[in-house]
Amino acid sequence: MVSWFRRKPSEPPAPAAEGSQRHAAMVTDSTAAPPHEIAPAAAGKLGWMQRIGKLLNTDVAELLGRNPILDDDLLDEIETALITADVGVTASTEVVEALRKRMQAREFADARALLAALRAALVALLVPVARPLAIDTSRKPFVILTIGVNGVGKTTTIGKLARRFKDEGHSLMLAAGDTFRAAAVAQLQAWGERNDVAVVAQGQNADAASVAFDALQAARSRGTEVLIADTAGRLHTQGGLMDELAKVARVLKKLDPDAPHEVLMVIDGTTGQNAINQLRKFNEKIPVTGLVVTKLDGTAKGGVVFALAREFGIPIRFAGIGERPEDLRVFDANAFVDAMLPESLGG
16 A cells, blocks of 8 residues: 655735735845755654544444444444545435445445445545646746635645745745735745745735735746745635635736636645535635645544545645645545555454
């Protein structure tokens, strides 16, 4: 079994009028030492696998391990476990009903065969959305706009992406578009210094669209390959603040009609089914082209990934399973399911 990922705040102010005077932009070039060496991943498959919560609770896993009678009660318990893990009622019911039909047709010789069929069904839900983010180097810069609700880890995710892209040899720049949360600009600048990446910033409460516009101008003038723009966290129920996201995209298009080239929404994997409503509202305001699911380490609630895949079909680009930069991994459907199901069944 391979490791399951391939290696390789607060409310912002109301948006200002687009024609208003912009704050003077500040481009911070780091003079820090080259990026530190990436810490090695936890040795061995077991240590890695233990970081992810199991989709099936202990009771169900033990039940399967005792080679139980394959009946409707067993399938009902599996369905309950899936729903509890936030796979979602619809997706869980569809998976279990398909298994029920096959069980009635006597396709499963034992619990191991049933578990294998469950694994295959779950993988099939995720394979269509397990599509890595490809940087189009013909776009200079390739603009990534990051969005999401408060507290999901957008700024930290940007820092980790900067590390990844820098290690892959891309030149890049960051735009500190979260101008409301006081610590956000400083946090992004710290990531920039750590990774030797320029950061475009303005004063607190500056217009986020203005920051993005100035950053795109600066990135174009330097021939930078990737621009990652941060935005303030906002609740999906806050209409005025949601409108600001559309404004940022609209202002970017004044310089590049195709920008942003990727709208990357960061989702907290522990928020459960509320993530469905968040994505739906954000996607209505500005089309989301990719997802990053964070905080999956140690939680059995990561089943929301399946619900997101079934509901929207939007590519899941990355998943976060820890605090280190290298713990932001390219999403892999097969390995993710392997991590969340029992590794073996006792006989």
